[in-house]
Amino acid sequence: MGNKYFNPEGMDILDEPIYGGSSTGFVDFNRSRYKWDVKIYDLMNANTWFPSEVNTANEKKNFEMLSDNEKEIYKLTFAQLSFNDSAQEEYLADFRSLATNRLVKATLTLQMMQEVNHSKSYAVLLDAAGNSSEVFDLYKKDNALRRKNERIAEQFARYITGNSAQEMLLSAMASVNLEGIYFLLGFGYIYTLGDKVPGARDMIKFISRDELNTHLPLFANIFKTIQKENKIPASVIDKSYEMISEAVDIELEYGSYLIENYPIMGLSKDLIQRTVYNYANDRLRKIGLEPIFEESEKTYLQKLVEKHLNMNEVKQNFFEANVSTYAKSSIDLDDF
Template sequence: MERKTIYNPSSVENLNDRRTFGGNPDGMINFTKCKYEWASRLWDQMEANTWFPREVQMTQDAKDYKYLTPPEKRMYDLVLSQLIFMDSLQTNNLMDNINPYITAPEINACLSRQSYEEANHSKSYAVMVESISDNTDLIYDMWKTDAKLKEKNNFIAGTYKNLSGDISDKKIVLAMFANQILEGLYFYAGFAALYALGKSGKMLGSSQMIKFIQRDEVTHLLLFQNMINSTKKERPELFDDELEEEVRTMFRQAVDLESSWGDYITQGQILGFTKNIIRQYIEYLADRRLEAIGYAPEYNVKHPIPWVDGYSSFNDQRTNFFEGNVINYSKGSIDFDDF
C-alpha cells in the first residue's frame, strides 16, 4: 500500500466510495459533506476541549514536591518520564505512520488535531517538570538510566516499528489496534498513580493537569475505536479469527506490561495500590476496550478502584486547582453515546 496522494484533482471518488484507508481522495477537507459523521462530531468535541498547560496552577506543587516521601517522589518522576516518551512518540507516529495511509479527509483532520494535542501534552509535562525540578534533564533522561522504563519504551516503540514500512491492509488494521491500546491502556497506571497523590491532598496541580490530558486521551481512544469499527463494516474479510487472536495477544502483552509497570512505580508503597489491584484495574480496562470494538472480554473482572473514574471526572471541579480562566475549559465533557 502506498501513501495517499495529497493533491489529487483527477479523483472521481464520491462520498459513498470513501474509505478509512485504501480510497482515492482528492485531498480536500469538506466538513459540510462527511461520510463519517462521528469524525465530525469528534472534531467538535476535541475543539471544545481546548486548554493551555501554562494556565494550570503549579505553584503549590513546587512546594509539595519537596515534602513527598522518597517512594512518592520516585513514582512521580518515573511517571512523568514515561508519559513524556509516549506523547513524544505519538506526536510523530500519527503523522508519519498512520495519517499518510488514511483516506477519509474528516478522519485525517481528527488525526492532525490529535497530533497537536499530543505535542500539547508534552508541553504540559514540561510545565510540570520545570515546576518541581532544579535539573530537568534528570527526568527527561530517565529512560536512559532506568532499565524498567527503557524496557517498556522499547516494547511500545518496537510494536510501532513492526507495523510501519511495507504497509499492508492487515498492518493498517493492527496499527489501529496498537493505537487503541496505547491510548486506552498504556497511560492509565501512571494516571492513576498521580491521581492517588491528588486524592491524598498532594500535587493537586499535577492531578488537574492529568485530568485535562486524560480527557484528550479519551477522544483519541474514541477516534481509533471508531476507525476500527468503520473499517470492520467496510472490510469485514480482514476481521477473521486469525486477526482476533493477534489482537488478543497484543492486549495480553499490553496488560502484562502495564501491570508490571504499575507495580514497579508504586512498589506497594503508595496508599490504595497493590500489585493485584493494579493488574485487575488494567485487566478491567482491557475488557472495556475489547468490548468497544466488538470482541468479548478477556478477563471478566470488576473495577477495583472506581474512585479513579470519579477523581478524573470534570463533573466535580475543585476550584483551588486553578488560577485565571482555566476552569472555563471544563465544558468539554464527553458523552460516549454520541460516538
C-alpha cells in the same frame, strides 16, 4: 493527471474509506461519510486547554514535601507518560499517512496537536518541579522504564508500514493500547498522590480527558470502521487479542515494578492487576471484541480516574465557560 494533493478523478467524498481508494483532496466538514469523526473533532476543539492554565507555582515546594518513595513514583510516572506522548505524536504522523478519508485525517491532525500540547505540559510541570532533565533522562538509568518504552515502541513499529487494511487495523490496535492502557496506571498513581501535588494532578486531569474522552473513541471508531469496510480474517482479530494481552503485560510489568520498589499508601499488586484487566476488557468492548480478562468490580483506581474525567468537577474559572460546550458535544461517539 491528479496526485494526492488534487485528484479530480478521485472518489466521491462520501465514499472515501479509511483504507484504500483515492481522495479528491478536499476537506469538507459538511460531508462526512461517518458521523463520529466530526463529533470527535468538535469535542477535541471544545476541550482545548493550555499548560499555562494549571497553577504550578508551588510544584517544587509540594514535590519536596513528598516521601522518598512518592518522589520516585512521581518522577518515574512522568518519565513514562512523557514518552507515551512523544511516541504517539510521531506514530500519528505515520498512521495518518495510511488513511484516505480526509475528515479522519483532519481529526488525526488535531490529535497530533494535542499530543504535542501534552509534551509541552510535562515540560512546564517538570520545569516548575525543578527536575525536568532528570525525569526526561530517567530511561538511561532505569531499566524497567526503558523496557516499557521499548516494548511500546516495538508494538507501534510492528505494522506501521500499513501495506494492507489488515496491517492498518493492527496499527490502530497499537494506538487503542496506548490511549486506553499504557497511560492508565500512571494517571492512577498521580491521582493517588492527589492533593499533595495539585499541579501534577490538574495537569493529568486535562491530559486524561483528551486521551480517554476523545483519542480512545477516535481509535476505537477507526478500528471498527476498518474492520467493517474490509475483509478481515479471524487470524488478524486473534492478533488484536494478542496485542492487547501484550499491552496488559507491559502495563502490569512496569506497574508492579514501581509499587514493589517504591511502595506507597493505597496501592497494591492485586489492585493494579484488577484495574488493568478491567480496562482491557472495556477497551475490547469499545472496539467490538469480546472481553477476555478476569473481570472484577470497578476498582478504587478506576473510580479515581473516572472522577477526574468529569468536566463539571474542574474548579478552574477558565473551564466554566467551556463546560456547556463540552456537555453538548459529548454524546454518542460510537455510532457510525
